[in-house]
Amino acid sequence: MRSLEINAPMDLRLVEKEVTFPGAGQVRIAVEYGGICGSDLGYWKKGISGTAVMKRPFVLGHEISGRIEELGEGVTGLAVGQGVTVHPARTQGELPERLVGRENLHPHLTYFGSAAQDPHTDGAFSESITVDADQVVILPEGLSTRRAVLAEPLAVAMHAVHRAGDVAGKHVLVSGCGPVGLLVVLAARAASAARITAVDLAETARERALALDADVATDTTDGMDEQITVAFEASGAPASLDGILRNISRASTVVQVGNLPPTPVSVALGPIVSKEIDYRGTYRFVTEIEDAVALLASSDVAEQVISDEFPLDDATAAFEAAAGRGSSKVVLTF
Known part of the structure; x- marks a missing residue:
């Protein structure tokens, strides 16, 4: 079977790998769609994603959807042909008591298509993958595998909204309207945010935010509405964070969604003190992928x-498109 491997920065290769057949308690999935994530782009551009540094080739990809092709011994509740997506994380060992409910922070966690651990964890950009049955999330009837490829990044967005606390009835801001920022708009609206302001330098990104039900789309945080009390920084750009901290109202909450560079950055942090801003990180997700699938089933706007x-054969062109201006979520078809 063909798999998409990152060999070195700017060096994607389609390689042949043996099909892995399911053992007891496992499922083999024929992959139909794979979404290119910012972390995939980071490895492709520079061999780095956040704090993870690539040391050797590995298969990319953790946003996938497809259909069950084969069941291993003892698997129940699943059937060949079902549309599914996959939770990309696996953990080993007990979770420290202080982290109960926050399995995404497990000290021994692997994630599809990640260089965070050594050896690296191969991802899911392959014509078929074999996973544990408890990683499989069944798609509701009527939810296409094409739309379901958004389940993992939407789960990330929903977790970010959960990290902000209760946003019901609040005016929120989303800065950075790439794919995850757009999905934060969708997740915030689903969580009953009363008003959503989107910020992005690109006109096409602002137009997409409005299409996803943002109330206002602008190119700057200057002149921010003082009623905004929750902000999501989804671009990973230090200048965006700086603008939010300078302009947001006192006693607000700021959630860092976008990956900031692993090196020192220039941001004026004084407002965190003088305004008593709650600045919070958010990392992947816990169980929100099931809620994401349900939301996708009910919202075709996503x-x-x-x-x-x-197509997989044009993977390099796909990555170039995903890295260019004007695109949003770019997907590979298998």
Whole structure:
């Protein structure tokens, strides 16, 4: 079977790998769609994603959807042909008591397509993958595998909204309207945010935010509405964070969604003290992927986050499109 491997920065390769057949308690999935994530782009551009540094080649990808192709011994509740997506995380050992409910912070966690651990964890950009049955999330009837490829990044967005606390009835801001930022708009609206302001330098990104039900889309945080009390920084750009901290109201909450560079950055942090701003990180998700699948099943507007499709043979062109201006979520078709 063909798999998409990152060999070195700017060096993607389609390689042949043996099909892995399911053992007891496992499932083999024929992959149909794979979404290119910012972490995939980071490895492709520079061999780095956040604090994870690539040391050797590995298969990319953790946003996938497809259909069950084969069941291993003892698997119940699943059937060949079912549409599914996959929770990409696995943990080993007990979770420290202080982290109960926050399995995404498990000290021994692996994630598809990640260089955070050594050896690296191969991802899911393959024509088929074999996973543990408890990683499989069944798609409700009527939810296409195309739209379901957004389940993992939407789960990330929903976890970010949970990290902000109760946003019901509040005016929130989302700065950075790439794919995850757009899905934060969707997640915040689903969590009953009363008003959503989106910020992005690109006009096309602002237009997409409005299509996903943002109330206002602008290109700057200057002149921010003083009623905004929750902000999501989804671009990973220090200048965006700086603008939020300078302009947001006192006693607000700021959630850092975008990956900031692993090196020192220039941001004026004084407002965190003088305004008593709660600045919070958010990392992947816990169980929100099941809620994400349910939201995708009820919201066809989410599909507008997908801007481009490329066949696996054109993977390099797909990554170039995902890294360029004007695109949103770029997906590979298998």
